[in-house]
Amino acid sequence: MNEEVKFILDTTKESMDASISHLEKALVKIRAGKASPMMLSTVMVEYYGSQTPLSQIANINTPDARTLSVQPWEKSLLSEIETAIMNANLGFNPMNNGEMVIINVPPLTEERRLQLVKQAKSEAEDAKVGVRSARQDANKELKSLDISEDLLSNAEVDVQELTDNHISKIDAILTAKEAEIMKV
CATH class of the missing domain: 3.30.1360.40 (Gyrase A; domain 2)
Incomplete structure (x- = not known):
């Protein structure tokens, strides 16, 4: 694989990982019933x-x-x-x-739990936007390179796989947080 393509893929993965770590930090601040x-x-x-x-x-x-x-x-x-x-x-x-x-720390009411779930979903959506933005940037950079059509399409498939993996990680993190918030 071309070195420039590998660099773009690595940079994209780092950017997507940063979106996930930002999401995890944001979700820690959303309380789930117990004091922290x-x-x-x-x-x-x-x-x-x-x-x-x-x-x-x-x-x-x-x-x-x-x-x-x-x-x-x-x-x-x-x-x-x-x-x-x-x-x-x-x-x-x-x-x-x-x-x-x-x-x-007062126990959470059902209404407050639903608000916190909504807030967690919003944070997860922001993380997904970050991942998609990284994908878009990567695809732009790839198209600007002087490489063959086959190499370009393979690289775009790799970027899409990275995106899909990170989106599914975000969904898993959100599902776990929702369960934690809604547990009485």
Whole structure:
């Protein structure tokens, strides 16, 4: 196989893999009933005049499936952390016990579960768009090369196989996440 064609296929595979890893990161942030430190990954706290991620100024733990505990490295930050969690609009009501901030994660309602499934489907569709975009770019690059018709058509088939494999991986990831969200 032509070196240029192999390079284009490798680049396309990397791009499609990046779409899948982005999807996995996005789905981790969608909560599925049990508490996870990733739920607070978007919380930013005012720390010495700048916005700092919560994970950089405190330990975030899950003592049980329904509770998150946030223990700051400086006790003076407790009220700022509490305010930041409320301002993040995550639907949590943090409690401050003087040592740490404790968050009880409410169980999901059926309506909220359906919203989360819809959000997960949207993320999966974005990942599919990324994969298809990579396919389109690869096909454009292949057509711009000075190669034989046979080599071009074989390369296009390879690109389509890559696309189909990645789309089916995305569907499998989405199906697993849907099952996790809908499990009571």
